[in-house]
Amino acid sequence: MSRQPPGGVLKQVRRTHNRIESRIERLESLLSDFCTRLPPGLTPANRLTLGGRVQESAGHLPVGCDRIDRLLGGGFPVGALSEISGAASSGRTSLALTLLAATTAKGELAGWVDAADAFDPISAERLGVDLDRVLWVRPPNEREALAASERLLKTEGFPLVLLDWTNRRAGPGTASWLRLTRLAAASRTTLLLLSAERLAGPHAALAIEMQPARACFTGTPSLLETLETRMLLVRSRATSVDPDGASIVVNESAA
Numbered sequence: 383m384s385r386q387p388p389g390g391v392l393k394q395v396r397r398t399h400n401r402i403e404s405r406i407e408r409l410e411s412l413l414s415d416f417c418t419r420l421p422p423g424l425t426p427a428n429r430l431t432l433g434g435r436v437q438e439s440a441g442h443l444p445v446g447c448d449r450i451d452r453l454l455g456g457g458f459p460v461g462a463l464s465e466i467s468g469a470a471s472s473g474r475t476s477l478a479l480t481l482l483a484a485t486t487a488k489g490e491l492a493g494w495v496d497a498a499d500a501f502d503p504i505s506a507e508r509l510g511v512d513l514d515r516v517l518w519v520r521p522p523n524e525r526e527a528l529a530a531s532e533r534l535l536k537t538e539g540f541p542l543v544l545l546d547w548t549n550r551r552a553g554p555g556t557a558s559w560l561r562l563t564r565l566a567a568a569s570r571t572t573l574l575l576l577s578a579e580r581l582a583g584p585h586a587a588l589a590i591e592m593q594p595a596r597a598c599f600t601g602t603p604s605l606l607e608t609l610e611t612r613m614l615l616v617r618s619r620a621t622s623v624d625p626d627g628a629s630i631v632v633n634e635s636a637a
Contacts, residue, residue, distance in 0.1 A: 441456065441459065441460055442454070442455065442456035442457035442458060442459055442460060443457045443458045443459075443460055443481065443484075443485060443541060443542060443572040444456065444457035444484060445457055445458070445477070445480055445481050445484055446480065446481075446483070446484035446487075447480065450477075450613065453613065453615055454588065454590075454615065454618070455618065455620050457481075458481065458572045458574060458588060459572065459587045459588055459619075459620060460541070460570055460571070460572050461566055461567045461568075461569075461570045461571065461572075462563065462566060462567065462572070462573070462586075462587035462588070462619075463559070463562060463563045463566055463573045463574075463575060463582060463585055463586050463587060464572065464573070464574050464575070464586055464587060464588040464589070464590075465574070465575040465576075465577060465580060465581070465582045465586040465588070465589045465590070466478060466574065466575070466576050466577070466590045466592060467576075467577045467578065467579050467580045467581070467589070467590070467591050467592070468578070468591060468592030468593065469578060469592075469594070470548075470578075471594060472592035472593060472594050472611060473592045473594070473611035473613070474548070474576055474592045475500070475546075475548075475576065476509070477590070477592065477613070478544055478546075478574060478576055479505065479506050479509045479511060480509060481542070481574070482494070482506065482509075482511050482516065482542065482544065483506075483509050483510035483511045483512075485541065485542045486511055486512035486515040486516060487510065487512065489515070490515065490541050490542065491515050491516075491517070491539060491540050491541070491542075492515060492516050492517070492540055492541070492542040492543070492544070493516070493517045493519065493531075493534040493540045493542070493543045493544070494516055494517070494518050494519065494543075494544045494546065495519045495521065495527050495530050495531045495534070495543065495544065495545045495546065496518060496519060496520050496521070496546050497521060497524060497527035497545065497546055497547050497549070497550065498546040498547065498548045498549040498550075498576075499520060499549075500546055500548065500549070501518055501520075501546065503518070517534070517540070519534075524550065524554060527545065527547075528554055528558050528562075531543060531545050531562060531573075532561060532562065532565055535562065535565035535566055535568075535569050535571055535573065536565060536569070537569075538568075538569040538570075538571075540571060541570070541571060541572060542571070542572050542574065543566075543571055543572070543573050543574070544573075544574045544575075544576065545573070545574070545575050545576070546576045547575055547576060547577050547581065548576050548577055548578050549578070550577070550578075550581075551578070551579075552581070553581035553582060553583075556585075559582060559585040560585070562585075563585055580616075586617060587617075587618070587619045587620070588615075588617060588618050588619070588620070589615075589616050589617035589618075590613055590614065590615055590616065591613075591614040591616050592611055592612075592613060592614075593611065593612040593613075593614060594610075594611055594612075
């Protein structure tokens with residue numbers, strides 16, 4: 383004989399469900415408002431570029447830096463989950479913003495689900511991001527961050543969706559990874575996870591670890607000029623990866 387959960391538990395479940403549904407409705411409204419502010423002819427549904435031509439999906443979404451794109455085999459894979467992991471100040475966010483800038487520069491739309499509450503529009507704009515083409519979602523918790531990510535993937539008009547999970551120490555679980563990867567594949571979206579340490583495991587088609595290398599100082603008194611970061615490719619379904627990883631060193635201005 384099955385036991386029914388206590389009434390208080392059922393009420394709590396209903397309240398949680400209603401709260402999520404309410405936030406999803408607000409996201410729907412935000413998506414609708416976002417589309418009304420786009421130039422005529424440019425909507426998530428038709429994926430038009432500013433020139434009026436349909437933007438074809440390629441196999442990779444390039445970063446726009448030749449050395450990085452060569453390391454990745456052309457860029458981040460389309461229709462798959464990729465992951466950039468690394469400690470704070472390792473360059474993980476700068477790499478994500480560089481990809482975001484390259485994507486919006488082509489007139490494309492992108493979504494940034496900010497579960498870490500760390501997105502800085504000023505820094506993004508300085509790196510060349512067109513903020514008018516970025517939908518910034520600030521969910522209050524993990525569950526709603528996942529729900530927002532799934533909703534953006536279902537929209538099928540955002541070639542790039544980023545999920546910033548850097549303040550979380552555990553992934554959302556196998557079932558969530560499977561839903562996200564299936565939605566990314568169905569919509570031909572590049573789904574990019576930012577994390578402090580690797581979380582997606584085998585669910586990621588490509589994984590990069592960012593490792594701070596050294597700081598470069600110049601002048602008298604010594605002033606920090608650039609930060610060197612090692613970008614280590616640790617997983618790629620498209621290409622074979624050396625057991626010790628393939629890597630390059632990139633410089634990031636300290637200004």
